[in-house]
Amino acid sequence: MTILVIAKTTLGEALRKKILNIFLLVALAMIAFSVSFAYFTYREELTIIKSMGLGVIAIAGMFIAVVLGINLVPAEIERRTIYTILSKPVRRYEFLLGKFLGSLLTILINLALMTAVFLAMVTWKNHWQPDFALLKGILMIFFQLFLLSSVAMVFSVFTTPLVNFFLTSAVYVVGSLSDVTMALSRGEDKNPIIRGLYWLVHYLVPQFANFFTQNPLIHPEVAIRNEATYYAQNIIYAIIYAAVLLIIAILVFERRDM
Amino acid sequence: MAIAIKTEGLTKTYKLLMQKEPVNAVSDLDLEVHEGEIFGFLGPNGAGKTTTIKILLGLTYPTSGKAWLLGKPAGDIQVKREISYLPESPYFYEHMSGTELLDFYAQLFGTNGGARRQKVEDLLRVVGLYADRHKPLSQYSKGMLQRIGIAQALVNDPKLLFFDEPTSALDPIAHSEIRDLILRLRNEGRTVFLSSHQLSDVEMVCDRVAILNRGKLLKLGKLDELLHGGSVEITADGVDAATMEKLRNLQAHVATKDNRVIISQQQGEGVNQAIDIIRAAKGQVLSVVPLRRSLEDLFMEIIREENK
Numbered sequence: 001m002t003i004l005v006i007a008k009t010t011l012g013e014a015l016r017k018k019i020l021n022i023f024l025l026v027a028l029a030m031i032a033f034s035v036s037f038a039y040f041t042y043r044e045e046l047t048i049i050k051s052m053g054l055g056v057i058a059i060a061g062m063f064i065a066v067v068l069g070i071n072l073v074p075a076e077i078e079r080r081t082i083y084t085i086l087s088k089p090v091r092r093y094e095f096l097l098g099k100f101l102g103s104l105l106t107i108l109i110n111l112a113l114m115t116a117v118f119l120a121m122v123t124w125k126n127h128w129q130p131d132f133a134l135l136k137g138i139l140m141i142f143f144q145l146f147l148l149s150s151v152a153m154v155f156s157v158f159t160t161p162l163v164n165f166f167l168t169s170a171v172y173v174v175g176s177l178s179d180v181t182m183a184l185s186r187g188e189d190k191n192p193i194i195r196g197l198y199w200l201v202h203y204l205v206p207q208f209a210n211f212f213t214q215n216p217l218i219h220p221e222v223a224i225r226n227e228a229t230y231y232a233q234n235i236i237y238a239i240i241y242a243a244v245l246l247i248i249a250i251l252v253f254e255r256r257d258m
Numbered sequence: 259m260a261i262a263i264k265t266e267g268l269t270k271t272y273k274l275l276m277q278k279e280p281v282n283a284v285s286d287l288d289l290e291v292h293e294g295e296i297f298g299f300l301g302p303n304g305a306g307k308t309t310t311i312k313i314l315l316g317l318t319y320p321t322s323g324k325a326w327l328l329g330k331p332a333g334d335i336q337v338k339r340e341i342s343y344l345p346e347s348p349y350f351y352e353h354m355s356g357t358e359l360l361d362f363y364a365q366l367f368g369t370n371g372g373a374r375r376q377k378v379e380d381l382l383r384v385v386g387l388y389a390d391r392h393k394p395l396s397q398y399s400k401g402m403l404q405r406i407g408i409a410q411a412l413v414n415d416p417k418l419l420f421f422d423e424p425t426s427a428l429d430p431i432a433h434s435e436i437r438d439l440i441l442r443l444r445n446e447g448r449t450v451f452l453s454s455h456q457l458s459d460v461e462m463v464c465d466r467v468a469i470l471n472r473g474k475l476l477k478l479g480k481l482d483e484l485l486h487g488g489s490v491e492i493t494a495d496g497v498d499a500a501t502m503e504k505l506r507n508l509q510a511h512v513a514t515k516d517n518r519v520i521i522s523q524q525q526g527e528g529v530n531q532a533i534d535i536i537r538a539a540k541g542q543v544l545s546v547v548p549l550r551r552s553l554e555d556l557f558m559e560i561i562r563e564e565n566k
Contacts, residue, residue, distance in 0.1 A: 005365045009351060016353045079349045084410060087315040087343040087420075088366045089335050258317040 010102020027060030069152020144211035301470035
């Protein structure tokens with residue numbers, strides 16, 4: 001109950017954040033304007049709209065998740081709103097989970113709005129034939145952002161928003177290059193210690209790259225083998241990884257002086 | 259008398275980067291606050307008042323020592339149902355209205371729908387914000403924010419209230435209303451732990467006070483007893499210059515007014531000696547009036563002595 005009360009307040013505040021609304025509006029405008037690429041062939045046009053739409057949703061979602069996540073706890077401490085909340089019968093983990101849930105709901109609402117416009121544009125350009133397969137891509141983007149939010153959350157309990165911004169962004173970039181870190185860890189011409197480091201980075205940093213499923217969704221000739229298993233594995237990976245990060249965040253936050 | 263707050267050897271030490279010696283924000287603090295009293299917690303900036311309050315509320319952990327509120331360890335989730343806190347210069351979620359904010363805090367106590375709505379309305383009336391209940395807090399003045407802060411501190415009918423500078427940023431009328439409210443809370447049997455720089459307020463409402471400086475407790479006691487023991491003013495007639503000189507030798511302050519001599523002497527044996535000198539010189543003692551020190555005098559005296 002307490003978690004939901006805090007989540008609702010976090011959502012209410014986040015939906016009024018100007019910076020997040022600007023990200024959303026720019027993203028919606030870009031998705032809507034993607035239909036103006038009328039000088040390509042029909043198939044190319046549709047591919048561009050799908051590609052651009054999914055890309056814009058992923059990038060805007062990433063910005064929204066990071067900006068939200070890095071401010072979740074520091075803003076409450078800086079404004080001292082946390083004092084009146086934690087002096088009431090609210091456990092620290094309830095506060096943290098409430099903030100996290102509130103940020104997830106904000107991401108979900110933003111994603112839903114962008115998805116609605118995106119699907120509408122695709123349906124329009126596809127002779128009013130909706131392509132619900134694209135929702136699989138949105139689902140993957142949501143779980144990628146879920147994981148990214150938990151990364152931002154764990155840093156937010158002990159760093160400033162600015163430091164957190166760079167840390168979370170760095171983790172996102174490295175995690176998005178997990179194919180590269182995997183290849184580097186296998187490079188036989190390299191020093192074994194360096195290969196070991198790449199291997200460690202590959203497995204320690206969340207593998208955000210696994211959630212980029214735009215390619216098979218946009219290009220019918222590219223297919224994922226055992227699609228259901230692939231999606232299920234990545235969703236379970238995101239949930240377990242985020243759970244571990246949240247447990248770490250709670251343990252650190254429990255011992256922190258306010 | 260039941261104990262509302264108790265601390266034993268409470269210490270909070272901060273290790274700062276680039277500084278070899280740790281800083282003692284609170285040092286070996288032993289304190290007992292009785293149920294049903296208004297307890298003044300005084301000290302200059304950086305004395306450790308807010309750190310102590312934060313430890314008592316479970317927001318900060320002590321380096322050593324222990325604290326209990328209403329018989330339970332500080333920070334206990336059950337005890338938080340019975341306490342409340344108004345921080346200094348409170349800030350609340352600006353997107354909310356007064357009603358929404360109080361509703362939010364009431365929900366944290368699990369208060370249900372109908373009772374919650376009634377409670378919120380009652381509190382808005384108590385703090386005089388009923389007419390502005392639908393305005394977003396971003397449009398509230400500092401004084402209004404302070405009032406809504408006080409309202410949130412009353413949302414759970416607490417037994418023990420922590421007020422950190424509750425009258426700062428208030429106009430004189432609101433200031434007086436908050437003072438009356440604090441007295442009313444005490445009359446209802448609640449305990450108020452009042453940290454304030456407004457010494458005149460503390461002097462008016464508090465039963466006992468503690469004075470802190472640099473994390474150390476310097477003085478603790480009943481206000482009446484602490485302020486007692488100041489100087490005595492003796493008014494006498496028929497005192498000649500030689501007698502006045504003898505009185506000055508007692509370290510007394512001697513002045514003349516309307517052909518009368520007014521002697522200010524610290525309480526104690528010096529007062530009797532001064533009276534004896536006047537009588538021996540065939541002077542007439544007209545009045546002996548003990549003067550009560552103000553809390554400000556006491557506070558300044560203690561802090562200056564400590565800072566020497």
